[in-house]
Amino acid sequence: MIVEEFKSEYSKRLIVKKIWDWGWHYYVTTGVLTQSGGLINDIWKPVISNVQCLMSNVLILGLATGTLAKILVKRYKGVKVTGVEIDPVMIAIGKKYFDLDKIPNLEILNTDAEKYSPKERFDLVLVDLYLGDKPPSFLYSHKYLKKLRKMGKLVIINHLFYDSRKRENAEKLIKKLGKYFKDIKLRRILTNVMIICE
Ligand SMILES: C[S@@+](CC[C@H](N)C(=O)[O-])C[C@H]1O[C@@H](n2cnc3c(N)ncnc32)[C@H](O)[C@@H]1O
Numbered sequence: 001m002i003v004e005e006f007k008s009e010y011s012k013r014l015i016v017k018k019i020w021d022w023g024w025h026y027y028v029t030t031g032v033l034t035q036s037g038g039l040i041n042d043i044w045k046p047v048i049s050n051v052q053c054l055m056s057n058v059l060i061l062g063l064a065t066g067t068l069a070k071i072l073v074k075r076y077k078g079v080k081v082t083g084v085e086i087d088p089v090m091i092a093i094g095k096k097y098f099d100l101d102k103i104p105n106l107e108i109l110n111t112d113a114e115k116y117s118p119k120e121r122f123d124l125v126l127v128d129l130y131l132g133d134k135p136p137s138f139l140y141s142h143k144y145l146k147k148l149r150k151m152g153k154l155v156i157i158n159h160l161f162y163d164s165r166k167r168e169n170a171e172k173l174i175k176k177l178g179k180y181f182k183d184i185k186l187r188r189i190l191t192n193v194m195i196i197c198e
Helices: 039-048 067-075 088-097 142-151 164-177
Strands: 002-008 012-020 024-029 034-037 057-061 080-084 106-109 122-127 152-160 184-189 192-197
Touching: 002 088, 012 088, 024 088, 034 039, 034 088, 039 067, 039 152, 039 184, 039 192, 057 067, 067 080, 122 142, 142 152, 142 164, 152 164, 164 184, 164 192
Parallel strands: 057 080, 057 122, 080 106, 122 152
Antiparallel strands: 002 012, 012 024, 024 034, 152 192, 184 192
């Protein structure tokens, strides 16, 4: 059921929907793909629950309405989360429907992930950058991958993997990442591949 529709400079259309699943749950879609809420939980939860090291500070690139941030603060008590999100409309939807501003220890940065250069190094960097079904092109550049290596001890990238073009792009990315990370593990979840880099 459609709850509200928004115009966005970045995603064109963002639609808030709710479904009944033993309670009403909201999610955000561009019309084709889920951008936040719902399925995002199913994709990230198995990966986050498998990360064994202690986490004190985590960076999310592509915060959206905070689905992943909620998983993190539940899993790691007291963790400090920094969320980078380019789209102010997405942040506003997060505050209105997803209690984004009530997530403890979350710093919300409304900025472009490409331009964001933190001073600190994070225990974990989660890359969930999409506009519709496309990650930004800078994600595939050597310059940005080098920057990711510096930003995080452990970096996990969520990449779509459901057609030949997306698989090819993911494979090219994995190859490039090999230049910057010693250990790369892959985990297929639903339509996606999670690229786990250390
Ligand atoms: C699939 S959603 C992320 C889902 C989110 N991690 C969650 O927990 O719900 C992708 C998000 O990346 C954001 N995004 C796309 N390009 C970006 C960029 N260059 N910088 C920051 N955010 C970006 C989009 O606006 C969108 O909100």
